[in-house]
Every structure is written in C-alpha cells, then in structure tokens.
Amino acid sequence: MQDSDAAVIARAQAGDKDAFRLLVERYSRAVYRLAYRMTGNQQDAEDIVQETFLRAYKQIHRYESRSAFGTWIYRIASNCAIDLLCFRKRYEADREQIDVIDFERSEAVAAGAAQVPAQDRLVYAAELKRRVAAVMAEMSPQEKMAFVLRHLEGQSIEEIGAALGTGPSATKNSIFRAVQKLRKGLEPVMSSLR
C-alpha cells in the first residue's frame, strides 16, 4: 500500500532521502506542467522542477501540515518560475517570445479565420499571435503567473494567493491587470472582425 503524504513528509523531514525521492516522484509532473505553461519551453520547465525540489529539500523542515503539500510545492514552483521569467525579461529580452497560448485550438483564431477570406487567414493568425506575444511580454511575471493559474490551471483566487504568497486583493489585482492588458492589446484585432 502507498504511504500517505503525511507519513512520507515526516520521514523526509527526519532526513530520509528515499522519502524525499517519493515526493519528487509524486509531484514533479504537476510542477512540470505548471512550469511549462509559464515558460512554454520544455528545458526551462525541467530547470524549474529541479530548482523547486532543491528549494523544497532545503526548507522541508519548515513545512507544516496546515496546508497540503501540493499547495506548498506549487508556491515554491511559482516563485522559481517567476524568478526564471524575471531573469529572462532582464537578461534575454531579445530571446524569441514563447507561446503560452495554443493558437491551433484558439477560438479567436477559429472564429476570426472564418470571417476573413482564405488568403488572409494566415496573416490574421500571425497578427494575433504577434499581439498575444507582445501582451504576454508586457505582463509582469506575477501577473502572468496569476493569469496562468486562474485561466489555464483553473485555480481559485484563494489558491493562487497561497501559491504567490499574496492576499486576495493583490491576487485579484494581478488577474485584473493581466486581463486588461490582453483586452487593450487584442481588442483592435478582434473588433476589426465584427
């Protein structure tokens, strides 16, 4: 039978490395998924997973079972992802902007494409993609993280606040700002189709 998280965490806190390995095995895919959605890059996502568990290992004695281990590890992963995005923003501004939105499955592309002549569809999709990339680059890492957690991961404001270490109103403000930036950036393209 599989040990409960609580039992495994207690062993890891006592210095049992095998127990910590079990936690890595249980949670690394969830962390990877979040990291990928934040970065859109597999290598960056794996770097975030590694850094997350390294930080978790150092702080495992501070973990208290008041919150779920998943929430705690998500919080560390969010910080790592934000650190990485800050790093990219600061040092690698010229790096090609990555996609965190799936354009193949985007309703806007589908709906918009249906309204434009076939020869203009590629131009429309490219323009939308360019604008989304520009808006995403304009968002602060916190705004982007709050938006990804709310919109793509379906987390509640409370859960996002726990992950980002922010209160409900600061969390809401991050989401509001992210949506406002999207609206301002994309409205001209989307309204041109109406």
Place this chain on the structure above:
Amino acid sequence: MKHLTEEELILLYYGEPGGRPEAEEHLDRCSNCYERMLALQRLLNSFAAPEVPDPGPDFESRIWQRLEPMLEEVKRPWWRRLPRIVWLDLPPKRVLAASAAAICLAVVAFFAGRTVPNTEPTPQTAASESPVVLERVLVLAVGDHLERSQRMLAELVNSGEKDLPDLTYERARARELVQANRLFRQTAAREGDTSVASVLDDLERVLVEVAHAPEDISPRQLRELRRRIERQGILFQVRIVGDRLRRQQAAQHEAEETL
C-alpha cells in the same frame, strides 16, 4: 445600480466571489453591461491551454539524477564540503619531497620562459584570429567558472546556523573568483553575449561582497549575507546560464564528432 466595472465582469466570468451581490441580476437587465460581458467572454474564451509535451516515462528518474548530487551538497556540513587536502594523508617526508619538486619545477619554468624566445602567437592574438576557438574556450572556461562560483556560494548559503563558518577560506576563494569573473565578463561583453555578461556582472557584486565580508562574521551578519544572496536569486541564475553553456558545449562537441 451603476454599470458593472471591468473587475466585476472578470470576477463574474471566473465565477469568483467578491463583486456586488446584485451583479448577475444587473447583467440580465442592462444591455450595455451584457455586451461588455460578451466581449470579455470572446476575448478570454480565445485562450486555450497549450498541450504540455510529455516529458517521457523516465522523467522522474531523470529529475532525481540531476537533483541527488545537489542534495548531497546541502546535507554535508560546511567543513566537509571543503576540498580535501590530499597532502595531509601523506607521510611528512613525502610532503617535503613533493613541495621541493614543485618549487624546482616552478623555478625551471620561470627561467625557461625568460630565456627561450617566444615565437608562438600570444593566446589573445590566436583567439582573435579564430572566433570559433575563442567561443569554445570561453564556453568551457565560463562554464567551469560558474560551477566553481555556484559551489562556493551554495556552501555559504547552506552552512548550518550552528556551525558558523570561519570565512577565511570563502573570502580567499571569492577574491580569486572575482579576478576571473572580471576577465570573463569583459570578454563576454566584447563577444556580444549580453546575457552571460549580465549574469557575470551580478555574480561579481555578490563575490565582491563575500570577498569583503568580515573575517569574524557574526551569526546575524552571516544570515543577512545569505538572505541577500538568496534574494538576488543569483544561484538559480548561475545554474541556468551554466546549464545553457553545458548544452552549448555538448552541441559543439557533437558537431565536431560528426565532421
């Protein structure tokens, strides 16, 4: 009732509490707010989550393999993380003989260097003639430098609260690393690798701080120093750039082998 704000519309879209209780009712009655809600829905519905690529069945073990050596470093007390002085294991006579041999070798090398005419181009000239060689050397050397800096800073950050380290050793290492760092930073900037140059710039500030830390550092000062290192996220940045350089090095190696 006043029109709904954009914030209230966003909360309604996500089904989050926090708006006015009568907001939903208002939406049914007010065509202006209803239109704005439709526009917001169109905008937000257009964002679909990208498919996350499967990292493979060996993902967990791959992560563990990368992680395990780092955990070992965290666990070991600081004095065990110091490089082992192998000479201490040797009998004193052998230590003396080895020291004498090393000194003789150094003296011979010094005089040979002064008397034999140097017909070879200087490394700088050679490097400037071959950007490929320079890039390869830079990747290798900077990668090694980052690894050494990372190890030193990780030891400092991870040393236990109780076993307060004597910083003599760290300070000396940091001084050496600052010298090397300065050279690499200037070279990277000259070669146009701005991301490496910027990380080295940040790293240099941290290294200078360690190099100038008081020898008899108090627990409080040490805690502050660690906090500053952690807050700047320099270790993570160094790891990211170090990984990038390692991948670059592996790609260069692979390209050479295929030729």
